[in-house]
């Protein structure tokens with residue numbers, strides 16, 4: 001076992017982690033731990049853009065952006081946080097420009113901007129050009145730019161280090177504080193203990209609970225799972241976003257930028273059906289509305305193809321020049337994966353699991369909440385794994401690249417300042433006990449269950465029962481399936497017993513996180529008897545502000561630490577979630593009927 005000591009530890013090297021590290025690295029001794037090479041993080045797959053009311057190509061302002069974010073999130077957004085994000089967006093983009101990010105430009109040399117779903121002028125009157133972009137590789141450019149700047153500021157990276165636990169200790173004042181984290185080094189199988197004064201989780205989303213998803217294989221919700229297993233809450237887990245345009249049958253993402261540039265959705269009759277659902281902004285309605293509309297078209301028999309199970313994204317009128325210059329990667333994806341050339345024929349698309357609105361609850365400085373009122377000293381979270389909540393029940397396109405920059409920066413500053421104001425608090429006596437136990441258990445287990453089979457079954461039930469539309473029955477089915485899978489998970493065996501590059505073992509650990517998160521998602525979805533944003537119930541079709549305009553908070557009830565048979569922190573069993581609620585912060589906009 002190896003020991004390390006830093007001021008600040010950042011877990012995750014995506015956009016949020018690296019934006020935090022740039023701030024922290026200039027103020028305190030900072031290490032970034034990442035399970036994959038930094039520039040392979042999912043932020044690099046982001047295509048369409050990052051929004052800010054720069055007014056470079058038409059009139060815009062941060063107040064309209066705030067309103068769009070709140071309405072887009074179906075009024076579950078914490079409005080104080082949304083206002084901060086929209087205001088700080090402008091500097092967030094300019095900071096990236098100064099760091100060297102090559103944005104697309106207008107003929108006058110300003111950063112160019114394009115349209116995206118739900119971003120409007122004058123509170124919904126018409127779409128507005130708010131998304132800054134670098135072709136359809138915006139995330140790639142952000143990630144490379146941030147990485148280079150981290151290197152410049154002397155941030156130390158530990159690549160292919162899987163963080164599997166976070167440590168808490170009680171300080172002299174009797175307060176429980178975060179004191180570090182424990183990681184497994186993929187190359188050697190060694191366990192490393194990192195002592196730190198503050199820890200920032202920036203581990204990204206958990207799209208792999210679904211089968212059809214735009215998310216990379218690495219998005220298994222580790223950070224959320226680790227924090228949840230400490231008895232800390234997860235917020236708004238039922239709100240998972242289905243992006244309207246995944247390549248049909250595959251889930252690979254076709255950015256909303258395609259519709260921003262003028263792409264149109266059509267059903268089997270060639271009808272531009274979004275005119276019926278969102279007469280003002282049509283195909284540029286927020287994602288929850290477009291995804292629900294597409295699912296309805298298919299349910300009502302107006303889908304395309306032999307199984308009538310998808311709709312078409314038509315860009316044939318845009319011309320080769322626009323597609324090749326502004327959307328080159330997406331044009332190539334469609335050719336490569338479906339054999340469809342968007343220049344001459346429409347592309348088959350269907351909603352794909354895309355983004356977690358919920359996650360580790362934090363305040364606007366990234367401090368992790370212990371409950372509705374208090375936070376955990378020294379523990380921070382930012383990016384997709386966190387819930388501030390600026391996205392409420394439905395995130396607007398380009399607001400995530402923005403979120404990771406604004407709140408990544410804030411968390412990095414806060415974590416470094418906290419580290420400066422405190423001394424190291426002693427770690428628990430055996431800081432690696434839980435991780436060592438997990439790893440030993442998995443290496444020696446001889447059960448008959450295989451990780452791949454359980455993962456497939458989990459993804460299939462989530463796709464079938466907890467997708468765009470849900471009902472009491474489908475959710476109960478999903479919950480009992482997940483429960484059974486958790487029992488089976490207790491009997492898994494890992495075939496690779498070795499130390500070096502044992503990805504088998506880590507996939508088993510990741511599956512445990514996915515099972516916990518799926519359970520929290522389905523459990524809170526079952527309790528939310530209304531339709532709001534990304535959570536659409538066929539049996540409760542309307543939004544119910546009286547009973548449900550509140551954030552859900554899921555707490556995992558922990559097994560007794562003294563119980564020798566307690567499942568070594570791998571996963572607990574069902575019916576051990578306590579659900580609580582937290583008020584929404586409303587500073588300015590009372591909820592209204594949501595029309596587009």
Ligand SMILES: Cc1cc2nc3c(=O)[nH]c(=O)nc-3n(C[C@H](O)[C@H](O)[C@H](O)COP(=O)(O)OP(=O)(O)OC[C@H]3O[C@@H](n4cnc5c(N)ncnc54)[C@H](O)[C@@H]3O)c2cc1C
Pocket residue numbers: 011012013014015016017033034035036037038041042043044045046047048049050138139161162163164202203204205214215216218222223253255354355382383384385397398399400401402404
């Ligand atoms: C295909 C696609 C396109 C998108 N396009 C856009 C877009 O155009 N605009 C927009 O605003 N949003 C977009 N999004 C969403 C946005 O890209 C993500 O929400 C955002 O980039 C998440 O950033 P992050 O830093 O939180 O996490 P990530 O970039 O996913 O990084 C997570 C990091 O955590 C690390 N990690 C995870 N677990 C562990 C562990 N156990 N130990 C150590 N390290 C760990 C990983 O190694 C990685 O470095 C898109 C998403 C996808 C999937």
